Amino acid sequence: EAQVTQNPRYLITVTGKKLTVTCSQNMNHEYMSWYRQDPGLGLRQIYYSMNVEVTDKGDVPEGYKVSRKEKRNFPLILESPSPNQTSLYFCASSLFGGSNQPQHFGDGTRLSIL
Amino acid sequence: AQSVSQHNHHVILSEAASLELGCNYSYGGTVNLFWYVQYPGQHLQLLLKYFSGDPLVKGIKGFEAEFIKSKFSFNLRKPSVQWSDTAEYFCAVTAPLSGSARQLTFGSGTQLTVLP
Numbered sequence: 001e002a003q004v005t006q007n008p009r010y011l012i013t014v015t016g017k018k019l020t021v022t023c024s025q026n027m028n029h030e031y032m033s034w035y036r037q038d039p040g041l042g043l044r045q046i047y048y049s050m051n052v053e054v055t056d057k058g059d060v061p062e063g064y065k066v067s068r069k070e071k072r073n074f075p076l077i078l079e080s081p082s083p084n085q086t087s088l089y090f091c092a093s094s095l096f097g098g099s100n101q102p103q104h105f106g107d108g109t110r111l112s113i114l
Numbered sequence: 115a116q117s118v119s120q121h122n123h124h125v126i127l128s129e130a131a132s133l134e135l136g137c138n139y140s141y142g143g144t145v146n147l148f149w150y151v152q153y154p155g156q157h158l159q160l161l162l163k164y165f166s167g168d169p170l171v172k173g174i175k176g177f178e179a180e181f182i183k184s185k186f187s188f189n190l191r192k193p194s195v196q197w198s199d200t201a202e203y204f205c206a207v208t209a210p211l212s213g214s215a216r217q218l219t220f221g222s223g224t225q226l227t228v229l230p
Contacts, residue, residue: 004157033218035220042120042204042222042223043204043220045217090157103158105157
């Protein structure tokens, strides 16, 4: 089954404790992206990757890191999480990075930073 | 950069009522437009998309949307809603010829509640 898989689905942690949210897709998609969803703000893009070893900042990259060493994986790293990063996070992928490509979304990761 | 406005934050309807959710974007050039739906506790799913051609596009589950270029709008419609349509709906846009061509910009979403 074609899917985007995120782990963990839920995480409660404390300020400053490094964490990684994994994202994996099994569709051989070149483009992957991370979003955060906050009430009243919709989804805002954090980082995206057009292909392996190619990443770029989205609208809200501060406090986040990503890497794309393999085509299928695109982990999101919070080196020193802070409470304002409490949010619902979605990973997405599409076949190519073109603007006419609909994106496939993961089930989301709800992070709470205390 | 492009932006998207969804002015209806929460819409409450009874079953069988007609639905229209507003979406306006701000970008003067060529755009690609999408509507996504997020059912409670689930991920976003594509409802429909517009790239070019017929400005009236039909999507899944009886939804349709009309692209009106002169109004910078891409409103979502459904003639008769069902309880199962309760969800949050997001309009999104890309601008293929702009500097941010690779980014999908979302509106803030509209929560639709359908009463049985």
